Amino acid sequence: MTTQTDIPPAEGGGTRHSWLREHSELGVCVLLLALGVLVLTDALTMDVDIAQRGPVGPKTVPVVVGAGLLVIAALLALDVLRGGRGQAEGGEDIDLSEPADWRTVLLLAGVFLGAAVLIEPLGFPIAGALLFWGAAFALGSRRIDRDPLIAAGLSLVTYTVFNNLLGVPLPGGPLMGVL
Structure with missing residues (x-):
């Protein structure tokens, strides 16, 4: 009987393929490296x-985040090359034998894209309410009597906090004069 260990590696790259498979976490390192370079650039x-009010200017946080991404990418690559492996996902509410729920992922992506398109013409309160309601629906809530009200309330509170209390202007849309 032939086992997997009895089969010699294929000519011209069988061991390279297995090395890449064993070090697949390096893909995350490359992604973090690219993101860090993008943020720093x-x-x-x-x-x-030039006129700045204090020692911390608008470049400080992005530079710190970009440098942090580069350091994390380097440390993770070093760990992976030394034989470190990520732990398999586990938990009581995760069934790894089930396939991914692409319907939910696509619904959420559509809701986010729709909110991004509608935020300018309709304003944040309406687009945000549609975003919250659509996300609740995509994640399985079917309470038509309650979900729209909660979504509208969350959207209005978020708009009020950001626009009026934090001073971050959000598009108000047709409700601009009402709020």
């Missing part, structure tokens, strides 16, 4: 007004 080429 964007931060360092940012056009900023």
